[in-house]
Amino acid sequence: MVAAARSFDEVLLEVRRISLAFGGVKALTDISFDIRKGEIRAIIGPNGAGKTSMLNVINGFYHPQEGEIVFKGETRKAMRPHKAAKQGIARTFQNVALFKGMSTLDNIMTGRLLKMRSNVVLQALYWGPNEREEIRHRAFCEQIIDFLEIQAIRKTPVGKLPYGLQKRVELARALAMEPELLLLDEPMAGMNVEEKEDMSRFILDVNEHFGTTIALIEHDMGVVMDLSDRVVVLDYGRKLADGTPDEVRANQEVIDAYLGVAH
Numbered sequence: 001m002v003a004a005a006r007s008f009d010e011v012l013l014e015v016r017r018i019s020l021a022f023g024g025v026k027a028l029t030d031i032s033f034d035i036r037k038g039e040i041r042a043i044i045g046p047n048g049a050g051k052t053s054m055l056n057v058i059n060g061f062y063h064p065q066e067g068e069i070v071f072k073g074e075t076r077k078a079m080r081p082h083k084a085a086k087q088g089i090a091r092t093f094q095n096v097a098l099f100k101g102m103s104t105l106d107n108i109m110t111g112r113l114l115k116m117r118s119n120v121v122l123q124a125l126y127w128g129p130n131e132r133e134e135i136r137h138r139a140f141c142e143q144i145i146d147f148l149e150i151q152a153i154r155k156t157p158v159g160k161l162p163y164g165l166q167k168r169v170e171l172a173r174a175l176a177m178e179p180e181l182l183l184l185d186e187p188m189a190g191m192n193v194e195e196k197e198d199m200s201r202f203i204l205d206v207n208e209h210f211g212t213t214i215a216l217i218e219h220d221m222g223v224v225m226d227l228s229d230r231v232v233v234l235d236y237g238r239k240l241a242d243g244t245p246d247e248v249r250a251n252q253e254v255i256d257a258y259l260g261v262a263h
Contacts (some may be wrong), residue, residue, distance in 0.1 A: 008036035008229065011070075012213050013058065013181060018067035020053055020237075027053040028064065031239050033232045035181065040207055041215045042224045044248075045234035046257065051217045052094065054234070055183050058215070059091050060084040072180070085114055090179035094186045096166045100159030104150060104169050105141060107158055111176030112137040144172045147209070148202055164195035168202070175206065182206070184216040188223055196220065200227060225249065233257075 013035040020028040028050045035041045043051050056062040058069060063078035070076075071087060081091075090111075098107050115137065145154050148168055153161060158169050167187060174182055187203065188196045200223055206212050218224050224231060225245040233241040233254050241251045248254055 008039045010037040011035070012037040012072065013215075014070040015054070015058070016068050016070065018054070018057055018064045018069070020050075020057060020062055020064045026237050028057070028234075028237045031067070031234070031237075033239065033242055035213060035215050036230075037180075037213055038207075038211060039213060039229040040203070040227050041213075042228035042231045042245075043215060043217050043234065044219075044221075044224055044231060045240070048236070049234040050237040051234055052185055053237075055091065055185055055215070055217065058084075059089050059183060082114075085177060088178075088180035089183065090174040090177040090181070091183045092167075092170045092174050092185060092187060094189060096163070096170055098158045098166060098170055098173070101157055103155050104158055104161070104172075105138070105145065105154045107169055108141045108144060108172045108176050109137065111173040112141065114177065141172075141176055144175050147175075147205070148172050164191050164198070167191065167195075167199065171199075171202065171206075175210070175212075180213060182212050182214045184214060184218075186217050186219065188218055188220050196223060203227060 011034045015031055015033050018028050018031045019026070031050075031054065043054060045051055053062060057064050060079040060081040060083065068075050068077050069079070071089070099110070145151055148171065150165065150168055150172065153165060158166055161169065171184075171187070184203070187199055191199065203214060203216070204227065207214055216227070228245055230243065231241075231245055231248045232239060233248060233251075235257045240257060241248050241254050243251070
């Protein structure tokens, strides 16, 4: 198993006593855990456990009432998504969030916007240094296209692509941001077995080739146990367990709450 052979020491992101509520509904209560540089960290739990809310707190979509996030040694209580992106946090979503009328390449190029130095007006001129800058960014995106093996659809409008390929394009757009921390919200949702195998391979390749730290939410427990170095389990907005896949798999509270009754 991948997780058993690897160890990590440097903490990239730390979640400290996060609590989040919407009106009288508590989504997260006193959650603490860390994500270490270079690892694949899974966040699991039943529907309504608070997993997506936790990712939304990490990248600034939600601002918790209590607690703080420490990223690369910098402590913050709240951050806007564009600032999180600038600091090196990229995100994919449960439901694919792409520009359906744009081509695969153009969608991936949107992930480079924060890397572009010229303003929108100068970019529209497409001349001189602005032209050279766009050529450099397109070349980077073409490398990602090759890496994820989507050359054949680079000019295809993403709205015409099957769901599994749309998920891969969304991953490509996130990688175009060159993130230090990549948040994947149910990257296997809606996929068949073959598509899940492809996506699992690409997630491992991204982690190994780019050295990208990955935090993922996933319901397929086979995928979680095969990919993850460590797993944190949430249940009704509280942390239930935290450890290696083997430790979590053997935890009776996790078995009762999520994995099913042991035979």
